[in-house]
Amino acid sequence: xxxxxxxxxxxxxxxxxxxxxxxxxxxxxxxxxxxxxxxxxxxxxxxxxxxxxxxxxxxxxxxxxxxxxxxxxxxxxxxxxxxxxxxxxxxxxxxxxxxxxxxxxxxxxxxxxxxxxxxxxxxxxxxxxxxxxxxxxxxxxxxxxxxxxxxxxxxxxxxxxxxxxxxxxxxxxxxxxxxxxxxxxxxxxxxxxxxxxxxxxxxxxxxxxxxxxxxxxxxxxxxxxxxxxxxxxxxxxxxxxxxxxxxxxxxxxxxxxxxxxxxxxxxxxxxxxxxxxxxxxxxxxxxxxxxxxxxxxxxxxxxxxxxxxxxxxxxxxxxxxxxxxxxxxxxxxxxxxxxxxxxxxxxxxxxxxxxxxxxxxxxxxxxxxxxxxxxxxxxxxxxxxxxxxxxxxxxxxxxxxxxxxxxxxxxxxxxxxxxxxxxxxxxxxxxxxxxxxxxxxxxxxxxxxxxxxxxxx
Amino acid sequence: xxxxxxxxxxxxxxxxxxxxxxxxxxxxxxxxxxxxxxxxxxxxxxxxxxxxxxxxxxxxxxxxxxxxxxxxxxxxxxxxxxxxxxxxxxxxxxxxxxxxxxxxxxxxxxxxxxxxxxxxxxxxxxxxxxxxxxxxxxxxxxxxxxxxxxxxxxxxxxxxxxxxxxxxxxxxxxxxxxxxxxxxxxxxxxxxxxxxxxxxxxxxxxxxxxxxxxxxxxxxxxxxxxxxxxxxxxxxxxxxxxxxxxxxxxxxxxxxxxxxxxxxxxxxxxxxxxxxxxxxxxxxxxxxxxxxxxxxxxxxxxxxxxxxxxxxxxxxxxxxxxxxxxxxxxxxxxxxxxxxxxxxxxxxxxxxxxxxxxxxxxxxxxxxxxxxxxxxxxxxxxxxxxxxxxxxxxxxxxxxxxxxxxxxxxxxxxxxxxxxxxxxxxxxxxxxxxxxxxxxxxxxxxx
Numbered sequence: 001x002x003x004x005x006x007x008x009x010x011x012x013x014x015x016x017x018x019x020x021x022x023x024x025x026x027x028x029x030x031x032x033x034x035x036x037x038x039x040x041x042x043x044x045x046x047x048x049x050x051x052x053x054x055x056x057x058x059x060x061x062x063x064x065x066x067x068x069x070x071x072x073x074x075x076x077x078x079x080x081x082x083x084x085x086x087x088x089x090x091x092x093x094x095x096x097x098x099x100x101x102x103x104x105x106x107x108x109x110x111x112x113x114x115x116x117x118x119x120x121x122x123x124x125x126x127x128x129x130x131x132x133x134x135x136x137x138x139x140x141x142x143x144x145x146x147x148x149x150x151x152x153x154x155x156x157x158x159x160x161x162x163x164x165x166x167x168x169x170x171x172x173x174x175x176x177x178x179x180x181x182x183x184x185x186x187x188x189x190x191x192x193x194x195x196x197x198x199x200x201x202x203x204x205x206x207x208x209x210x211x212x213x214x215x216x217x218x219x220x221x222x223x224x225x226x227x228x229x230x231x232x233x234x235x236x237x238x239x240x241x242x243x244x245x246x247x248x249x250x251x252x253x254x255x256x257x258x259x260x261x262x263x264x265x266x267x268x269x270x271x272x273x274x275x276x277x278x279x280x281x282x283x284x285x286x287x288x289x290x291x292x293x294x295x296x297x298x299x300x301x302x303x304x305x306x307x308x309x310x311x312x313x314x315x316x317x318x319x320x321x322x323x324x325x326x327x328x329x330x331x332x333x334x335x336x337x338x339x340x341x342x343x344x345x346x347x348x349x350x351x352x353x354x355x356x357x358x359x360x361x362x363x364x365x366x367x368x369x370x371x372x373x374x375x376x377x378x379x380x381x382x383x384x385x386x387x388x389x390x391x392x393x394x395x396x397x398x399x400x401x402x403x404x405x406x407x408x409x410x411x412x413x414x415x416x417x418x419x420x421x422x423x424x425x426x427x428x429x430x431x432x433x434x435x436x437x438x439x440x441x442x443x444x445x446x447x448x449x450x451x452x453x454x455x456x457x
Numbered sequence: 458x459x460x461x462x463x464x465x466x467x468x469x470x471x472x473x474x475x476x477x478x479x480x481x482x483x484x485x486x487x488x489x490x491x492x493x494x495x496x497x498x499x500x501x502x503x504x505x506x507x508x509x510x511x512x513x514x515x516x517x518x519x520x521x522x523x524x525x526x527x528x529x530x531x532x533x534x535x536x537x538x539x540x541x542x543x544x545x546x547x548x549x550x551x552x553x554x555x556x557x558x559x560x561x562x563x564x565x566x567x568x569x570x571x572x573x574x575x576x577x578x579x580x581x582x583x584x585x586x587x588x589x590x591x592x593x594x595x596x597x598x599x600x601x602x603x604x605x606x607x608x609x610x611x612x613x614x615x616x617x618x619x620x621x622x623x624x625x626x627x628x629x630x631x632x633x634x635x636x637x638x639x640x641x642x643x644x645x646x647x648x649x650x651x652x653x654x655x656x657x658x659x660x661x662x663x664x665x666x667x668x669x670x671x672x673x674x675x676x677x678x679x680x681x682x683x684x685x686x687x688x689x690x691x692x693x694x695x696x697x698x699x700x701x702x703x704x705x706x707x708x709x710x711x712x713x714x715x716x717x718x719x720x721x722x723x724x725x726x727x728x729x730x731x732x733x734x735x736x737x738x739x740x741x742x743x744x745x746x747x748x749x750x751x752x753x754x755x756x757x758x759x760x761x762x763x764x765x766x767x768x769x770x771x772x773x774x775x776x777x778x779x780x781x782x783x784x785x786x787x788x789x790x791x792x793x794x795x796x797x798x799x800x801x802x803x804x805x806x807x808x809x810x811x812x813x814x815x816x817x818x819x820x821x822x823x824x825x826x827x828x829x830x831x832x833x834x835x836x837x838x839x840x841x842x843x844x845x846x847x848x849x850x851x852x853x854x855x856x857x858x859x860x861x862x863x864x865x866x867x868x869x870x871x872x873x874x875x876x877x878x879x880x881x882x883x884x885x886x887x888x889x890x891x892x893x894x895x896x897x898x899x900x901x902x903x904x
Binding site: 036106108204206208211447 | 685689693696759760786810
């Protein structure tokens with residue numbers, strides 16, 4: 001009898017509403033504490049299954065920039081959670097001029113190295129971002145020129161579009177001659193190397209204000225277990241993807257700072273007739289979410305029936321220095337492989353993957369993509385550009401009807417790349433460590449983290 | 458009409474030539490004596506044998522020792538006039554004063570009638586010099602002669618005057634609440650910005666400055682100015698924004714100094730635009746605060762999360778030596794004692810929530826003090842009050858008196874919504890300063 005009754009499972013909307021009510025009740029029940037000042041100091045450490053040897057804000061596939069870019073870099077403009085744009089390194093919004101728009105820079109801004117920010121740095125940063133994949137995204141900006149007086153003249157005429165393009169983290173401003181191995185920016189932290197670790201100390205020249213923390217130490221984790229092991233033992237302050245390796249750390253609570261990017265599956269020339277638009281997305285959509293659950297990948301929608309990989313046995317290239325991507329590649333390979341049509345994971349150096357991507361000389365590859373911003377257009381242009389920068393620039397100018405309005409997986413049906421999984425900043429933390437959201441509402445504003453031992457006074 | 462400022466202390470003169478002084482230097486100057494001297498000065502030359510008579514005190518607050526105050530004023534004015542001037546030992550109306558001037562053996566050459574009032578938080582003296590008609594027949598036949606000289610002086614009521622009036626009971630203060638729509642308030646200032654005689658209230662948020670007044674349960678905004686129009690963005694702001702504002706009153710309109718840690722300092726007039734003579738002040742990123750009659754600037758050290766220097770707002774040179782090397786909240790006031798002596802009281806909170814108080818050579822520290830701070834003599838008894846908030850737990854607005862040996866609690870108002878900013882308003886229609894606090898979307902007026 002009971003088997004005939006429909007299950008009383010809440011819909012997603014009902015679950016969200018219920019969660020919202022619970023959160024608001026919790027907030028209401030909490031006494032509002034005294035308004036003191038935030039005490040500076042403290043050190044936090046964490047391990048991440050991603051490479052941190054270099055950080056390049058302009059690369060679409062840079063994992064370190066995906067998670068920690070805001071620690072080191074600012075753009076000319078910033079977007080808040082409501083989508084409003086405000087000046088960051090610029091003094092004000094772009095001003096119309098006879099030849100386009102002009103942008104006034106804030107006076108006295110310095111990079112963490114102490115070098116003063118100039119219009120030449122901005123011009124060089126925009127050129128570098130264009131060369132790294134933001135050519136389409138920066139199309140509204142037009143030609144960039146530094147005037148004799150040192151001002152910045154842009155060829156774009158639509159003030160809103162220019163400001164939005166220059167507000168992307170992928171158009172961050174770095175000094176001329178920037179080197180990702182020695183990152184220098186205007187963010188709340190200044191970077192230095194300490195062995196394998198990327199150590200972020202307070203930047204006394206930070207353009208939006210120095211960090212509250214004295215230091216944030218980010219080490220590369222050799223595997224997915226390393227971070228959880230260190231968190232469980234209390235060695236680390238954040239656990240990546242969980243609350244502990246063997247068992248949850250006592251008192252730890254989960255956190256999820258939202259979707260920051262996507263893991264994508266590429267099809268290359270060696271995939272033969274499988275290298276066609278929409279194939280990669282179809283393959284990705286056919287993977288059962290349960291196979292990826294241990295990687296923190298959430299099931300937004302059920303898997304679409306699919307026969308998996310049907311091409312010749314092929315290698316699935318993946319960056320060897322990204323344990324999370326390697327684990328994901330293994331799960332994807334298992335899910336896609338069929339007898340006679342095996343997919344084999346092939347971890348390779350980042351440079352080798354880059355070369356294969358350029359020549360398209362591969363069968364399958366697993367990669368990472370960062371959105372230009374949190375809008376559907378930002379996701380759309382990033383995915384298109386990740387497939388083909390030239391085509392990305394063309395499509396960014398004229399998005400197809402409905403193409404930019406759809407979800408990334410819908411966009412993937414038009415491309416030779418498909419979204420396999422969301423990349424989220426999530427894991428475990430102790431309750432007294434509050435992780436403030438990033439300015440745009442997603443990610444973590446590490447510069448605004450207050451060390452739990454230094455309560456607000 | 459002449460408004461008598463609090464005595465310009467020797468310290469301020471020295472500061473004017475660039476000297477750097479400690480935070481609490483005492484200055485001996487009686488405001489009653491200064492007022493009497495000002496009356497004598499403004500009258501000019503007076504006959505040698507003048508009789509000074511004070512009126513009975515007119516006061517808008519209870520004045521149990523009002524006659525004593527009036528008589529004291531008469532004797533001080535007589536002393537200031539010098540020569541053979543003498544004072545009548547009790548107050549009386551003008552008609553009686555005229556009669557008194559030619560009675561007895563010590564007939565006066567003139568009578569100086571001093572009308573003594575305490576109104577609107579001020580001591581107001583109106584002095585009229587009348588000639589004495591020596592001939593009795595002339596006195597009967599003709600109307601009394603008009604005054605031949607006149608002077609008017611007013612000065613804020615301080616502890617010296619307050620000692621003649623009914624004491625202010627802070628413990629019985631009432632709270633009136635007004636709503637506002639200025640958003641999160643970072644700082645407040647209260648004073649006569651318009652020059653119209655009443656207090657204006659300034660609310661400073663991260664985005665704008667709003668000037669208005671409290672009326673019918675709400676804050677009524679009269680003018681607004683976006684922060685972006687007032688100050689350039691700071692080179693290195695504090696991640697947690699802090700702001701301050703200070704009003705320097707003037708009879709033709711005051712000056713509002715406002716500053717943020719993420720924007721430069723601005724000095725503007727009542728219309729919230731910068732007059733040309735103040736434009737030079739709109740560059741340096743610093744927070745203006747009042748220290749007695751002057752405005753000084755706190756220079757932020759963003760990497761340290763506080764302030765380390767107190768400088769001249771315009772020239773940028775050192776102005777005062779703070780009591781601690783790094784502080785994140787500051788207030789200072791010149792407190793006038795019952796003897797008329799003025800002493801500067803400085804309160805500075807270090808980032809560990811310890812409040813450091815200095816008064817002359819005396820110092821005192823108290824822990825767990827919140828970041829909203831004001832110092833003033835709220836009950837005008839010559840003892841400074843410290844208005845503060847809580848460093849932890851549920852917030853509250855706390856008023857304490859800095860008695861000998863420590864802070865004596867006087868008033869505690871629970872503020873579960875959190876106190877965002879506090880300021881002290883000069884005496885207005887009532888007789889004593891009042892406290893205003895921004896508590897979430899409300900303004901609390903405590904008096």
